Amino acid sequence: MTASNKLIPIDLTVAWLKEGYASGEITPKEIVEELIRRAVEDADLNVWITPPSMAFIQPYLDRLVELDPDASPLWGIPFAIKDNIDLAGVPTTAACPEYAYTPDEHAVVIGRFIAAGAIPMGKTNLDQFATGLVGTRSPYGETHNALNGELISGGSSAGSAVAVARGQAVFSLGTDTAGSGRVPAALNGLVGYKPSLGAWPTKGVVPACASLDCVTVFARTMEDALAVDKVARGYEPTDPWSRDYAPPSARLPSKIALPRGELEFYGPYAEQYRVAWNASVERLDNMNLPIEYVDMEMFSQAAAILYEGPWVAERWAALGDFVEAHPGVTFPVTETILRNGASDKYQAASVFRAMHQLEAYKAETRRLLKDTVLVLPTCGGTWTREQVRKDPIGTNRDMGKYTNHCNLLDLCAIAIPAGEAASGLPFGISLFALADQEDLIIGAAGSITGESVAVSSVPKANTTLVAVCGLHMRGFPLEKQMIACGARFVREAVSATKYRLVKLPTTPAKPGMIKLADGGAAIRLEVWEMPLESFGGFAAAIPAPLGIGKVELEDGTEVPGFTCEAYAATYSEDITHVGGWRDFINQSK
DSSP states (O other): OOTTGGGOOSSOOHHHHHHHHHHTSOOHHHHHHHHHHHHHHTGGGOOEEEOOOHHHHHHHHHHGGGSOGGGOTTTTOEEEEETTBOBTTBOBOTTOGGGOBOOSSOOHHHHHHHHTTOEEEEEEOOSGGGOOSSSOOOTTOOOBOSSOTTBBOOSSSHHHHHHHHTTSOSEEEEEESSSTTTHHHHHTTOEEEEOOTTTSOOTTBOOSSTTTOEEEEEESSHHHHHHHHHHHOSOOTTOTTOOOOOOOOBOOOSEEEEESSOOOOBSTTHHHHHHHHHHHHHHHHTTSSOEEEEOOHHHHHHHHHHHHSTTHHHHHHHHHHHHHHSTTOSOHHHHHHHHHTTOTTOOHHHHHHHHHHHHHHHHHHHHHTTTEEEEEESOSBOOBHHHHHHSHHHHHHHHTTTTTHHHHTTEEEEEEEEEEEETTEEEEEEEEEETTOHHHHHHHHHHHHOOOOOBOOOOOTTEEEEEEOSTTSTTSTTHHHHHHTTOEEEEEEEBOSOEEEEEESOSSOEEEEEEOSSOOBOOEEEEEEEEHHHHHHHHHTOOTTEEEEEEEBTTSOEEEEEEEOGGGGGSSEEOGGGOSHHHHHHHHO
16 A cells, blocks of 8 residues: 555545645545555455456546546546446446346446546446345345444445445445435435436436436535536436436525424334434424425325336336346346236226326425425434345335335435434435425535535526515514515525614614625625516515615625615614624514
8 A cells, every 4th residue: 555545535525536636645546546455355345246446447547648637527536336327348237147238338427427537446236126225135245334234235226335435436326216326325324316307317227117217426425416416417318218407506495394293213223213313303493494394195105106006017117028038047036026017906007097196196296395395314224134134025115115205206305414323323314305496405405414515696587586684584574575475585695794784763673784885794684586576566665765776795796685775874773783683683682
């Protein structure tokens, strides 16, 4: 091991590598050599199907000299690939040796990563044919949990998550049909980002349920997950499932939705998981966002369609011919699940009945989650690998209790760490939003974790941002006017250091923000988003000396917002020193 290798952390990030490359303290080759060493050392964990080797990786290292690091956002960043995603020239097995084929082309997302300078390290282990959430259903061995080898790693993207958690890759790719990009993240202490269906192309991915499959990313930080998303995202005309979604930019939701009543927890650490969930709910209570408690029955009914309804037939449609032509080669529990899709009870009529019911669930979900983030435990517990062997179907079903609804209801999701359920036992929560509102899960997740994620100041085309500093803020009497205008809270903010804040002698008392030519202070305020069709009438109703002008924020941007005529300062109390109207009211109590 070289001296520089000794400094390479287990918790690798894109930012750390970029800084090291820029300073010359480390090279991509040194990184790759150390990651190969770690993979060899961890061979008993069954992380890889095609493990990292310098002979395989060297061409990708050599190619880096042709790329401009400043123009290649993932230059020199090693990543792992779930072995149901094509990497040209390397067998794709889907964890079934007899199924293996060697593709001539990269999957679309792999091609995008390599073009951006990323270095593929190898192909990772998975629950065979991406059918499972436990990480034990593979002829290549059970993938061990990164932190406690007796426990499951989570599946189906088992090896991908453990590769990142053990420092063998900076990020890794999984796939997610029922939770496979989220459950392993929670069990190994990682971020798991599942974009909206179609946002990342799935061409070159072995289908599980093609209409529901997503490619996902595991990373140490949300910042890294979003860096990967920027490269992977984009419409692909040759992919029939591809959809055109813009990259998310963080926005806070109008409210948080939490499950009503007691949740079910399971496994040997059920009580520890319950305590960890309750602690997460307490933290959510402190986010200064409204919380609504919702009935989970509809989500449970939607989730049941995936394995207890005709959607399992989609898996059989993709893989049934192979299973029939190769008797005895499929992992036994996997074959049992796949063959359920061939049952006579799943006829065309049952498929359409389920489709119609699902559309009703989607409509209800769109109503329930408009501008809202639903928060659930990613998992309600975990199991030992031995327990899964004894009850492979029941334990796997439990692992999907809070994940299976997601893709069926056309939701995006992010799984984030939320402390520990016990020493060495990570706990995680997942945030869900509508497919066209990925911004909300990013903004809310950043607020929960404290990770610095820039909140967007760009409104939608038919809306405008509005800065409010007084009675229209959350919790004050005129908030109802904002809501009546269809406005929604975006974020707390601070003005540029150019303002005086006065208390106007009105009933009720209200503040006025006056911009100064020289001097002034920063004033705490709120930014809301309001439909343009409501904005004109709202502005026209504001009484003098208040009005709507441009409010300069601390980052130099200007948004429409409440301002005050300068003459009001001659007869109003100066309260600039307090820093904001909410602070003034709190001090006056």
